[in-house]
Amino acid sequence: MSAVLAKVVAHRLFWPVVMLLILFTINLIAFPGFFTISVRDGHLFGSLIDILRNGAPTLIIAVGMTLVIATRGIDLSVGAVAAISGAVACSIILGSPEPGSLATVAVAVSVALLISLVLGVWNGFLVAVLGIQPIIATLILMTAGRGVAMLITEGQILTVNSPPFKFLGSGFWFGVPIAVIIAAVVFGLAALITRRTALGMFIESVGINPEASRQAGVRARGLLFAVYTFCAFCAAIAGLILTANTAAADANNTGLFIELDAILAVVIGGTSLAGGRYSLLGTLVGALVIQTLVTTVYTVGIPPIATMVFKAAVVTVVCLLQSPTTAEAFSGVRRRLALRAGKGVAAS
Amino acid sequence: MTNLLDAPERPKRPSRGGGAADRGIGPGSGNRPDAAGGSRVARIGSGIRSLLTSPKYGPVIVTAVLFVAVFVIGGVRYRGFFSGQVFLNLLVDNSYLIVLAVGMTFVILTGGIDLSVGAVVALSGMIAASLLQTGWSPAVVIPLILVLTSVLGLLVGLMIHVFKVQPFIATLAAMFLARGLCYVISQNSISITDPTFVQLAIARIPLGGNLSITPSVIIAVAVVAVAVWVLHATRFGRTVYAIGGGEQSGLLMGLPVARTKVLVYVISGFCSGLAGVLFTFYTLSGYPLTAVGTELDAIAAVVIGGTLLTGGYGFVLGSVLGVLVLGVIQTIITFEGTLSSWWTKIFIGALLLVFIILQKVLTARRR
Numbered sequence: 001m002s003a004v005l006a007k008v009v010a011h012r013l014f015w016p017v018v019m020l021l022i023l024f025t026i027n028l029i030a031f032p033g034f035f036t037i038s039v040r041d042g043h044l045f046g047s048l049i050d051i052l053r054n055g056a057p058t059l060i061i062a063v064g065m066t067l068v069i070a071t072r073g074i075d076l077s078v079g080a081v082a083a084i085s086g087a088v089a090c091s092i093i094l095g096s097p098e099p100g101s102l103a104t105v106a107v108a109v110s111v112a113l114l115i116s117l118v119l120g121v122w123n124g125f126l127v128a129v130l131g132i133q134p135i136i137a138t139l140i141l142m143t144a145g146r147g148v149a150m151l152i153t154e155g156q157i158l159t160v161n162s163p164p165f166k167f168l169g170s171g172f173w174f175g176v177p178i179a180v181i182i183a184a185v186v187f188g189l190a191a192l193i194t195r196r197t198a199l200g201m202f203i204e205s206v207g208i209n210p211e212a213s214r215q216a217g218v219r220a221r222g223l224l225f226a227v228y229t230f231c232a233f234c235a236a237i238a239g240l241i242l243t244a245n246t247a248a249a250d251a252n253n254t255g256l257f258i259e260l261d262a263i264l265a266v267v268i269g270g271t272s273l274a275g276g277r278y279s280l281l282g283t284l285v286g287a288l289v290i291q292t293l294v295t296t297v298y299t300v301g302i303p304p305i306a307t308m309v310f311k312a313a314v315v316t317v318v319c320l321l322q323s324p325t326t327a328e329a330f331s332g333v334r335r336r337l338a339l340r341a342g343k344g345v346a347a348s
Numbered sequence: 349m350t351n352l353l354d355a356p357e358r359p360k361r362p363s364r365g366g367g368a369a370d371r372g373i374g375p376g377s378g379n380r381p382d383a384a385g386g387s388r389v390a391r392i393g394s395g396i397r398s399l400l401t402s403p404k405y406g407p408v409i410v411t412a413v414l415f416v417a418v419f420v421i422g423g424v425r426y427r428g429f430f431s432g433q434v435f436l437n438l439l440v441d442n443s444y445l446i447v448l449a450v451g452m453t454f455v456i457l458t459g460g461i462d463l464s465v466g467a468v469v470a471l472s473g474m475i476a477a478s479l480l481q482t483g484w485s486p487a488v489v490i491p492l493i494l495v496l497t498s499v500l501g502l503l504v505g506l507m508i509h510v511f512k513v514q515p516f517i518a519t520l521a522a523m524f525l526a527r528g529l530c531y532v533i534s535q536n537s538i539s540i541t542d543p544t545f546v547q548l549a550i551a552r553i554p555l556g557g558n559l560s561i562t563p564s565v566i567i568a569v570a571v572v573a574v575a576v577w578v579l580h581a582t583r584f585g586r587t588v589y590a591i592g593g594g595e596q597s598g599l600l601m602g603l604p605v606a607r608t609k610v611l612v613y614v615i616s617g618f619c620s621g622l623a624g625v626l627f628t629f630y631t632l633s634g635y636p637l638t639a640v641g642t643e644l645d646a647i648a649a650v651v652i653g654g655t656l657l658t659g660g661y662g663f664v665l666g667s668v669l670g671v672l673v674l675g676v677i678q679t680i681i682t683f684e685g686t687l688s689s690w691w692t693k694i695f696i697g698a699l700l701l702v703f704i705i706l707q708k709v710l711t712a713r714r715r
Contacts, residue, residue, distance in 0.1 A: 074516070126701075130705060130708060131708060132704050132705070132708060133657055133658070135461070135516065135657075136651070136657055136700075136704055137704070139644065139647065139648075139700065140697045140700050140701045141697070142644070143644055143648065143693055143696050143697040143700065144693055144694045144696070144698065145697075146690070147690040147692070147693030147694035150688070150690035150693075151690060151694075155688055155690065251690075260520060260523075260524075263516075263517075263520070264520070273514045273516060273517065274514070303531070303532075303535075306528055306531055307528065308524040308527050308528030308531070309525060309528030309529060309532065310528070311524045311528070312522070312523075312524035312525035313525075315517065315520065315521040315524065316507070319511065319513045319517055319518070319521070320511050320513070323511035323512055323513060324512055325510055325511050326511065
């Protein structure tokens with residue numbers, strides 16, 4: 001019994017899931033209807049659906065970020081890339097004669113996604129070819145990217161009136177929010193491609209020891225290009241959803257701090273920033289923890305602006321619980337307890 | 349003979365592009381029938397080259413040259429740019445950033461990073477504004493802020509060292525905490541009317557001629573001087589460089605790695621608090637959204653100033669130069685008038701790129 005328990009506790013998703021359950025419980029106490037999902041106007045409706053919908057952009061970026069972090073990298077530029085893709089899409093829609101037509105939106109979305117691929121290749125080039133530390137390589141695009149987005153929007157907030165584009169952010173399909181469906185597709189594809197093929201293992205091997213994996217014949221350079229490009233692609237999708245949700249491109253605020261939320265989701269999910277083993281499922285739990293935390297702050301009635309203090313608390317607690325020092329301390333206490341119990345038996 | 353004595357000090361690197369050939373001298377070339385004047389010129393030339401290509405001095409020299417070049421370009425292009433006061437205003441406007449960059453230099457020298465500095469600047473501004481509003485004396489408020497931010501730095505340092513949390517994540521948590529506390533204190537801007545603060549904000553110290561500086565500049569210069577002394581003349585400073593060069597080696601040498609690693613975050617916290625106080629002298633208010641993204645400016649300044657992000661190499665004075673380069677770019681954009689402010693971001697990004705590639709080239713050659 002205790003062996004099973006120890007196994008469960010030792011599982012790396014244990015603490016994140018416990019955190020999520022605690023947050024759910026707090027919500028349930030504060031708001032008894034928390035788990036009810038009703039159908040209104042043919043759409044699913046309820047707190048859980050809200051969490052999924054609002055958390056979708058963060059989750060999408062976090063999926064890309066997980067793969068980047070697994071290669072011992074990091075991508076700080078995702079927020080800027082999201083802003084650029086939103087700005088590009090909105091400026092194309094605004095510039096076209098028919099902002100409401102499906103073709104215009106299709107062109108705008110594809111151009112935005114294509115540009116994000118270029119940005120991702122740029123990051124990949126800096127990291128894989130020039131060998132710059134990822135945190136700094138992506139810092140360049142993070143700083144310059146917002147400036148580029150401002151150039152595209154010419155410093156204005158671009159408001160578009162285009163139903164098909166708006167649908168991307170706030171539409172429903174079979175009652176499920178489009179954003180959630182997109183997030184599910186991205187998550188599913190990433191899981192399928194990296195876990196049903198050897199790709200995921202290659203990514204992990206590059207993260208654990210780049211030199212050894214190179215000697216074993218893994219093409220690290222191509223892999224790095226791929227993960228950074230994928231991450232930028234994810235960022236662009238998230239940027240489009242965020243922009244479509246408000247139907248406005250704001251170069252300064254679209255995706256502000258989303259890189260931090262995404263990185264947090266990955267870390268809470270148990271993927272180490274030191275690279276190597278990664279868990280997409282963990283990232284999913286992490287993203288849910290972050291979004292549930294934000295919702296909890298609302299439902300409990302704490303001023304929403306204090307959310308950041310709680311985020312800080314959650315990060316600190318999860319990091320400390322996952323720390324090797326804590327694990328050692330725990331096992332030390334357990335051993336001492338066991339010893340004492342053993343001695344007690346011997347004495348009696 | 350002097351050639352022979354000098355020779356071993358000269359770095360031995362693979363000769364690329366005929367480097368060894370035009371250096372003219374090398375190990376064992378002492379008794380070559382070389383004209384004395386020629387070899388001296390060659391020696392100075394190679395000395396300059398080895399300075400420029402060393403990871404220690406190269407980036408700093410490039411930054412200094414860049415700063416002078418940009419300043420001269422500004423002077424040629426705009427009337428009234430080439431004056432002492434424009435230069436001094438660089439210090440006046442960026443005194444808080446200089447203090448931040450000093451703290452960041454310590455952290456980056458050990459190979460860490462501190463993302464919390466911008467939020468801590470905002471937090472100390474909020475604490476100052478709210479306490480002064482309720483009638484506290486500045487003589488209590490300022491030390492209190494410095495102690496609080498140092499303690500925050502201490503907690504971050506302990507989290508990083510004892511619990512082995514990556515600096516990136518630990519300081520990220522501190523950033524969230526500080527920014528969140530700002531909002532808890534107040535969501536609106538609080539203006540400061542305390543006479544001491546107002547005095548310090550408007551005070552100008554004349555330097556003769558029409559030149560003047562603010563008290564903040566003097567504080568910033570003092571911080572820089574102390575930091576230079578600590579890094580280059582104390583054991584603690586040597587240990588900071590040693591940790592950046594190789595933490596394991598430092599540990600094996602018996603250096604106090606743990607204490608030093610925690611202390612650099614305390615220093616960064618203290619500097620952020622002080623920078624926050626200087627910033628309130630500058631703005632005379634506390635606002636929860638001030639200094640968003642300042643941590644990036646500080647990191648950029650340190651990198652442009654030639655500190656290697658992997659730690660081990662770099663100078664506080666280099667970081668000061670980095671701040672001045674950022675400042676002069678901003679000044680030029682202001683003088684230009686037609687360029688929008690977002691060009692600043694693009695320029696800073698481009699500069700970062702250039703300097704990082706430069707660092708990469710320099711360190712790659714050394715190995």
